[in-house]
Amino acid sequence: MMRRGGFLWMAACLAAAVLSGIWSLKAGTEADSTEHYLTADLSQPVTAAEAPKTLAGKQKCVTIWGAKEHITLSQTETGRETEAEMLVLCGSSEWVLPGAAILSPSDNRGCLLGKKTAEQLFGGTDIAGEKVEQGGQCWLVRGVIPNISDAFVVEAGDRMSKMHLNRITFSHRPQVLTRIRAQAFLDQRGLAGTWLRFDLAHGTRMFQELLPGQWSDFSGWKSNWNTQQSAFSILRRIHKNNIELTWESLLIKKLLWELLAIIFFSIFLSKWITNAFFGMDKERMAY
Secondary structure: OHHHHHHHHHHHHHHHHHHHHHHHHHHHHHHHHHOOEEEEEEEEEEEOOOHHHHHOOOOOOEEEEEEEEEEEEEEOOOOEEEEEEEEEEEOOHHHOOOOOOOOOOOOOOEEEEEHHHHHHHHOOOOOOOOEEEEOOEEEEEEEEEOOOOOOEEEEOOHHHOOOEEEEEEEEOOOOOOOHHHHHHHHHHOOOOEEEEOHHHHOOOHHHHHHOOOOOOOHHHHHHHHHHHHHHHHHHHHOOOOHHHHHHHHHHHHHHHHHHHHHHHHHHHHHHHHHHHHHHHHHHHHHO
């Protein structure tokens, strides 16, 4: 009975490890889409009217954006109203909303809605082409953002010229922009910003940046550790908008599933080693 019970326990741990690994990969697919984006919190926000001049030729890989909470949206045909967080972008939505429909920088009439916002206004999410009103102005829905529940996303056109934008996001995919070049972009335009290092939680990036040039460089280890702790402290303190809360939740989900997969596989492996080696010793002693 003990052997059978031990076998069932091992099988359960292995199955749990495999399932956790599968869910980790699924969560990782969603979270890793944010790995290639660098975001800074601007100490002095720019207005939506100033933002196009600030981008100056980098519109394809840089987006300046900001958020405003508790704006009222209405839908005249259904007579429904709801509150949402308004996100105003200057640049492509691709760098801010991975996996969602792309809102073109020149689209001054279109908007994107969060999943919950769409359901509250229309009762569903298949609503491309529908109309929504905000502040007496009409917008056409271009798509629904699957990972964000509460959002109303528009481009910074003439109708949003006075909106203050306090975030800037760069794509740092290979051959586009690295963090060093992104910092140079800010310096050249006289912008001061604090980097929000959501990318540290991806893969082995945190461990790679922790390593100094040489293993024996103890001051390098300490300096890198302090730098990372400072980055995580900034993430904890800063007031996050719905996009950043979504990024954070996706990363936490991914890390939790990875941790569970490691724990269950470690239990399985320890039981297997115990049975393989100590079980053989017990059988020999029995003879």
